[in-house]
Amino acid sequence: MQLNQKKPAINIKAALTIATSALLGTVPAIANAANDSTTVTKAQLESAWDFESAFLYYSEGDRVSAAEAIISARKTFANDEVLNLKLTIDSLTGASANGAAAQPNVQTFTRPSGKGSYQTKAGETPLDDTFKDTRVQLNAQWTQPLAANYTGSAGVHISKEYDYLSLGINGNLAYDFNQKNSTFSVGLSYFQDSFKPEGGIPLAFASMPLAYGNDSDTDNSVNKAGFDATRRTDSDDKTTADIMLGFTQVINRRMVMQFNYSYSKVDGYLNDPFKVLSLVNSEGITQDYLYENRPDTRVKQSLFAQTKYHFEQNVIDVSYRYMWDDWEISSHTIDTRLRIPLSSSSYIEPHLRFYQQSAAEFYQPFLAQANSMPEFASADYRIGEMSAYTVGLKYGMKLSDGNDLSFRLEYYRQDPKNSGHLAPDALANVDLYESVDAIIAQVSYSF
């Protein structure tokens, strides 16, 4: 027996190739030779799988932070058929704005589950710190030529969180013409989501109930009944149907352009069950917190244009998107990247993104007692007027074994804005439109 036998080097690619093949039920002969020291080499030789992986960390400092890992596997079969499998895992923790307005005094909120409460200091934007979720997502996409100049693609999507399940399918058909310099494409996608939030689905505009679980037994059952009275149901659904028309054109040896039109219809439960609005008196002092209510349908459309241009060395990527919907939100997004080679095997890529959106017609930073109750209202800053920008830098290199390694660091800032809401006294002295800063850090490795 050899005690100091040298272990064969672990080859991630070979191991993943075997795992992927096994998952697909195409257990190759190589897997049967499990302990054979030639397994690795053999797998490498027979493998046409390409892997891309990335780990991303997103942090808003005192608010939400998220970690996300992706591994994507791609195999090209004979006849140019391509299978792409992708696994995404992310985990979210931290605090998120609950929609209530800051006040000159301490505020107490019931947690979404109803069990217990949390407090917000005077003058601070109320943040619900109970967010904690892990999500697993699987995607599979099959692409193949259907006839001369026609390419078809079909895919499935499954995403599962503790309180959320999303199932999706998509299909795409592309037609190349003009010596493959022009391509038309049409795509369809359909998602069916179901949401079972902690504490159930609140009734529209119901008052935030008192917490239970911290007091004596008698109070508990009273408060529990009070909490239940504000709930409509345990879970609810939504569907999303998308159509996308695309046109791609090669302009010349250095330039390619793309244009897309998208139509998206969302139906079902579109509220955020954790978001409330402050109901304030004429002095701006909060009298109650009411759960938000959004329409149960939304139609979004967008136009997207992208250009890539190859200079002598550098490659610039510029895109613009105009989006509008029947909630009266419209937005402009400009995204630019410039890839600058540093050597034959490394590059840097500065990234700039600008975003601006108008508010949904029912967005209100708070409700006033003096006004009649609207049909719909939400104080979620994400559907209010806002501008945002991202500044980032990516550094990528080709390793000696031919694999790619890259690092990306970005800064993202959101500046919510007042879209014409007059704030009474107490609210005039607090920040109703607090900015959010985030750092995005990512490492990617392709092998």
Place this chain on the structure above:
Amino acid sequence: MKINSFNRNSFSANLASRTVKCSLFSAVIILVSGCSSLGVQPWERDLLAKEEMALTSSPIDSALDDHIYFSKEASSGGKSFGGGGCGCN
């Protein structure tokens, strides 16, 4: 007293959005009608064939970005499908 008042100039907003839509649609139509004179011969694809010239040169970065902006902003999609997929919005 009406405390919340919308101060929106919907006419100019509509005009702006129409202008944007019209100019983008026109760009597409001009391109489509003139596309037979655009493009390259198969042997002129040396630069276009480079990985960094692909319209989505880094699908993973795009997927991660889409997820972030989908959950933090009111817009999604455009380049690819912007549908459901997570309970983050």
